[in-house]
Amino acid sequence: MPTSSQWLAFLVASILFIQVPGPSLLFTIGRALSVGRREALLSVCGNALGIACQTVFVALGLGAVVAASATAYSALKLCGAAYVIYLGVQAIRHRADARLVLEGLRPTATRQPRPVRMGFVVGVTNPKTLVYFAAFLPQFVHEGAGSTGVQIALLGGVFALMAVMSDSVWALVASRARDWFARRPGRLDSLGLAGGVSMVGLGATMAVTD
Numbered sequence: 001m002p003t004s005s006q007w008l009a010f011l012v013a014s015i016l017f018i019q020v021p022g023p024s025l026l027f028t029i030g031r032a033l034s035v036g037r038r039e040a041l042l043s044v045c046g047n048a049l050g051i052a053c054q055t056v057f058v059a060l061g062l063g064a065v066v067a068a069s070a071t072a073y074s075a076l077k078l079c080g081a082a083y084v085i086y087l088g089v090q091a092i093r094h095r096a097d098a099r100l101v102l103e104g105l106r107p108t109a110t111r112q113p114r115p116v117r118m119g120f121v122v123g124v125t126n127p128k129t130l131v132y133f134a135a136f137l138p139q140f141v142h143e144g145a146g147s148t149g150v151q152i153a154l155l156g157g158v159f160a161l162m163a164v165m166s167d168s169v170w171a172l173v174a175s176r177a178r179d180w181f182a183r184r185p186g187r188l189d190s191l192g193l194a195g196g197v198s199m200v201g202l203g204a205t206m207a208v209t210d
Contacts, residue, residue, distance in 0.1 A: 002142045002151060010140040014159050018166045024051075024129070027084060027122050028167045030199040031115070032174035034091040040171035043119035047167065048160045050123020055156025058133040059149040077127045081207035087118060088199030133159075 002010065018025075024047050032040035123129075133156060141151045 002140050002155070006140045006142060010155060010158075011162075013136065014162055018159075018163050024123060024126055024163065025167060025170060027087075027119075027199065028171050029174045030088070030091075030196075031118075032171045033178055033194060033198070034196055035115075036178055037172065037175035039115045040175060041168060042115035043122075044164055044167045044171055046116035046119025046121075047123035048119075048164045049116070050120045050126070051129055051160040051163060052157060053120075053124045054126075054130045054133055055137075055153055055160070057130065058137060058156065059152045077125075078207055079125050081203045083121050083125065083203075085200050085203030085207075088196045088201075088203060091196030091199060092193055093196075129159075 028040055028044055028047070031043045133152075137152045137155050138148070140155055141148050
């Protein structure tokens with residue numbers, strides 16, 4: 001297992017990395033603004049599952065392939081960007097749903113994918129974390145102290161847990177802002193539009209950023 005100094009360095013680096021706005025964090029905030037606290041928190045859980053899968057990929061050596069191949073990296077990035085844009089368009093199309101539900105004019109069921117699945121797709125296709133795992137996790141592995149793959153999986157699991165806690169806080173803060181808008185139901189249309197536009201903008205940024 002990693003030494004105490006390696007754990008400390010890993011925790012500090014991960015905290016700093018998680019707080020840098022990226023696809024997962026901005027997606028969580030967009031979900032909280034457009035559909036509310038519960039959906040955003042479920043999306044956070046799904047995103048953590050996606051991160052956990054990335055950890056397995058890295059442990060198996062696939063992360064290094066993506067990190068070294070521009071084609072593989074671009075393909076993963078574009079898939080994730082396209083999905084986020086799709087979700088943003090859906091949020092814009094159904095921006096009146098929250099108000100209609102609040103006014104009792106529409107059942108609570110929505111036509112969008114389940115939030116856990118949505119978060120999972122965003123998490124597992126996020127090249128930012130995949131390249132981070134492939135480039136940095138091996139640096140915190142203690143050579144000769146157990147399987148390298150097991151150590152990488154453990155480090156990735158801790159990272160995912162930290163990401164859940166951080167993103168959940170952001171989701172709760174953003175949802176409080178949404179609750180303020182809910183005091184006047186008409187505001188929710190604008191809020192849903194803003195959340196959808198932010199996700200479309202995020203997807204577009206993901207697609208064109210190296």
